[in-house]
Amino acid sequence: MIKLDQVPCPLAQCDGQGQLLSVNVALCQLTGKPAAQLVQLRLEQLLPPAGRIFLHTHLWPMLLRDGELREIYLKLLGPHGELIPVLANCQQTGSTERPQYCWVFFVAQERSAFEAELLDARQRVEAANLALADNERFLNTIANALPSLVAYVDRQLHYRFANQVYQDWFGCTSEAIIGSAILASPLFANEDAAIQAVLTGQVQQFERSMATGQHTLRHTLVNLTPDCDLLGEVIGFFVLVSDVSALKLAQADLQLAASVYEAASEGIVVTDAQLQIISVNPAFTRITGWPAPAALGCSMSTLNPPEAPDHHPALVEAIQQHGQWAGESWYLRRDGRPFLAWQTVAALPGHESAAPRLVWMLNDITERWQKDERIRHLAFHDPLTNLPNRALTMERLEQLIISAQRQPKHIALLYLDLDGFKQINDQFGHDAGDWVLQQVALRLVAQTRSADTVARFGGDEFIVLLNHPMDALASSQIAERMIAAVNQALDWGGQALQVGVSIGIAQFPIHALRAAELLQAADQAMYAAKTAGKNTFRFARAPDATALQA
Amino acid sequence: MEILQRNYVQQLGNGEPMLLAHGFGCNQTMWQRLTPAFADEYRLILFDYVGSGRSVRAAFDAQRYSTLQGYVADVLEICAALGISEGLTFVGHSVSASVGLLASLAQPKLIKRLILIGPSPSFLNHPPDYFGGFEQADLNELLNLMDQNYIGWANYLAPLAAGAPDSPTTQALNESFCSTDPQVARVFARTTFFADTRAELTRITTPALIIQHERDALVPLSVGEYMHRALRHSQLEVLDVGGHCAHLSHPELVIASMRRFLQATASAPA
Numbered sequence: 001m002i003k004l005d006q007v008p009c010p011l012a013q014c015d016g017q018g019q020l021l022s023v024n025v026a027l028c029q030l031t032g033k034p035a036a037q038l039v040q041l042r043l044e045q046l047l048p049p050a051g052r053i054f055l056h057t058h059l060w061p062m063l064l065r066d067g068e069l070r071e072i073y074l075k076l077l078g079p080h081g082e083l084i085p086v087l088a089n090c091q092q093t094g095s096t097e098r099p100q101y102c103w104v105f106f107v108a109q110e111r112s113a114f115e116a117e118l119l120d121a122r123q124r125v126e127a128a129n130l131a132l133a134d135n136e137r138f139l140n141t142i143a144n145a146l147p148s149l150v151a152y153v154d155r156q157l158h159y160r161f162a163n164q165v166y167q168d169w170f171g172c173t174s175e176a177i178i179g180s181a182i183l184a185s186p187l188f189a190n191e192d193a194a195i196q197a198v199l200t201g202q203v204q205q206f207e208r209s210m211a212t213g214q215h216t217l218r219h220t221l222v223n224l225t226p227d228c229d230l231l232g233e234v235i236g237f238f239v240l241v242s243d244v245s246a247l248k249l250a251q252a253d254l255q256l257a258a259s260v261y262e263a264a265s266e267g268i269v270v271t272d273a274q275l276q277i278i279s280v281n282p283a284f285t286r287i288t289g290w291p292a293p294a295a296l297g298c299s300m301s302t303l304n305p306p307e308a309p310d311h312h313p314a315l316v317e318a319i320q321q322h323g324q325w326a327g328e329s330w331y332l333r334r335d336g337r338p339f340l341a342w343q344t345v346a347a348l349p350g351h352e353s354a355a356p357r358l359v360w361m362l363n364d365i366t367e368r369w370q371k372d373e374r375i376r377h378l379a380f381h382d383p384l385t386n387l388p389n390r391a392l393t394m395e396r397l398e399q400l401i402i403s404a405q406r407q408p409k410h411i412a413l414l415y416l417d418l419d420g421f422k423q424i425n426d427q428f429g430h431d432a433g434d435w436v437l438q439q440v441a442l443r444l445v446a447q448t449r450s451a452d453t454v455a456r457f458g459g460d461e462f463i464v465l466l467n468h469p470m471d472a473l474a475s476s477q478i479a480e481r482m483i484a485a486v487n488q489a490l491d492w493g494g495q496a497l498q499v500g501v502s503i504g505i506a507q508f509p510i511h512a513l514r515a516a517e518l519l520q521a522a523d524q525a526m527y528a529a530k531t532a533g534k535n536t537f538r539f540a541r542a543p544d545a546t547a548l549q550a
Numbered sequence: 551m552e553i554l555q556r557n558y559v560q561q562l563g564n565g566e567p568m569l570l571a572h573g574f575g576c577n578q579t580m581w582q583r584l585t586p587a588f589a590d591e592y593r594l595i596l597f598d599y600v601g602s603g604r605s606v607r608a609a610f611d612a613q614r615y616s617t618l619q620g621y622v623a624d625v626l627e628i629c630a631a632l633g634i635s636e637g638l639t640f641v642g643h644s645v646s647a648s649v650g651l652l653a654s655l656a657q658p659k660l661i662k663r664l665i666l667i668g669p670s671p672s673f674l675n676h677p678p679d680y681f682g683g684f685e686q687a688d689l690n691e692l693l694n695l696m697d698q699n700y701i702g703w704a705n706y707l708a709p710l711a712a713g714a715p716d717s718p719t720t721q722a723l724n725e726s727f728c729s730t731d732p733q734v735a736r737v738f739a740r741t742t743f744f745a746d747t748r749a750e751l752t753r754i755t756t757p758a759l760i761i762q763h764e765r766d767a768l769v770p771l772s773v774g775e776y777m778h779r780a781l782r783h784s785q786l787e788v789l790d791v792g793g794h795c796a797h798l799s800h801p802e803l804v805i806a807s808m809r810r811f812l813q814a815t816a817s818a819p820a
Binding site for chain 1: 573574575576579580582644683684685688689690691692694695696697698699765766767768791792793794795798799800
């Protein structure tokens, strides 16, 4: 019978709860504890924490289930807490009611070192494989996350890689693409030169429009980048295809917008919020005479006529409140000529990448305004003499009366009727008559001040409104000067023509208080002058008091 | 995937359903000393978590099983597959105690009562209030031991020696350990040791029996007392046992303790 202490490997016996019952000398030496102390301990106390977990989660369940353990790798705590690798075997003995467990430990320093190396090597290989797989997955993820088509082509012009977008684009699986010849792909049709060039190491770029699987035409930008080995030999190339359809469309839109800007008949100006000009279109230059280089950086207010009040602050305020403004403004052209602009100004709100802007659309409406003015003029003037007509004259008379009521003053209305005009018309024709009327008009105007009005009521009848004559005498003097001026002979192609004029004078407020009555009173006075022998003047008769009060 | 096949679900006996959930490092064969005592009165349900025992390895998903909820899902899916929706007695060993507790929170009606053998809400120390017994560094060393034992031999060296990965020798070596796959074992080890269900304990109202080993290197006595305080309707039984596997080492004590609890809670409303 072998004594346990003679066995050269550590032995122990414990109960079903791990309580050590007996140990041999070898275990005492291994653990550095005397047998008397060891039998006070439980088996797990010979193990470090991880070993205890392993013992209880793996070993005891197996041991209790199977009654034995074979070649279990463990570490025992040495005398100084160092870990001693052992291989453990265990066998259940004793009765089923009171089982005992015999442990045999083989110290396995060398073997364990060898195994640890193997394990370490294996773990490193596994880690490297994992890292490789991770790396590949990472690259795949990147390639597949790209919105562009990515592929790799080897020197034999076969696909070696194609990302998900590439597969989707051409409607084939990775398996179908990998290994296939690239020349079959519409991407490379007629691009032999580019392919040859990339194989000599030159980066290539070309545009390609093609129908995709869904038969919609797409515009792409194709980049071929050579892949060289360590010796610099091209072993393949990368293909990067970017779908630039959206960019193309956007570019077309931009071009359209730009050409509208260029071709617009309205002057378009972009300014900043301080009205500094940032951009102008050709129409602006055409209208204002300011070429873009000269206009840029100037303020819109430079266009304002110097004497006019600056309407721009009010405009800016309106835009701040309503986002836009529209209206007419007088501006100066570069050569100093004024022009009337119909302007619409809109605010472009700023955002993080752009400051707020104002867009000004300028329509030159000077000509239209002039035409309107001409029409307005025609409506209120006698076309032959360019003098105010009856309508304008009566309006001015009404206004004079209104202002005279506020600030008491006199108004004199002179009713003139030419004498001897009919004979000229009959004898020399209407051309001569018209010419005479024009000359008379000039002479009458020459006798008045700018505040006065000389008008023609048609035929050979003229009206003169004297604004605030000093008195009746002043009016009569003017009437006399007018008669003298009209009497001057006129030279009609060597033929001396002469007309006279009979004048009736009515005064506000002496003869009438209302325009029509004043006109009527002057008309009657004119007839009185005719009756009195023509080429003279008469004042209206003063109305009786009752008529005036009414 | 058929759930019952996936988890290698085995059933014994008739009666109220009783599901037995093994702990980390084990499989359903660990219940073999309890099952004869209850098969007459209960419908016993045994299973292996995915990755353990004879479960289908292909169903393992490291993401799913990296938290206890993955294991809870295994339990709930098994019950659903068996048509069990109430009245279940859940018996859980070690980390499976936590699985049972979480399952009872997820489906309070399903689980009638909990029998927890060597439970621990957290194996790690959380000073100053909680002493689980271990530090994170111990986990790494444990993973190494696991690698050396069943990666080193069973899965790496043994196949070389035996000539083929599927040789009977390899199979036998793998069978002896309960988790046959090193990746699975690593995931399960991490999940087990990083699990912390202390916060959930106070929300649980299901009647529970805590079977605490008096001398347990994995679960100190204080942990059993902690759980007893935290679980509102719990009983604590401390067995005069060393170790962490009383259901294997002292099945008669565990059976007696379970019977007392089962009788005491038999009339309790489900």
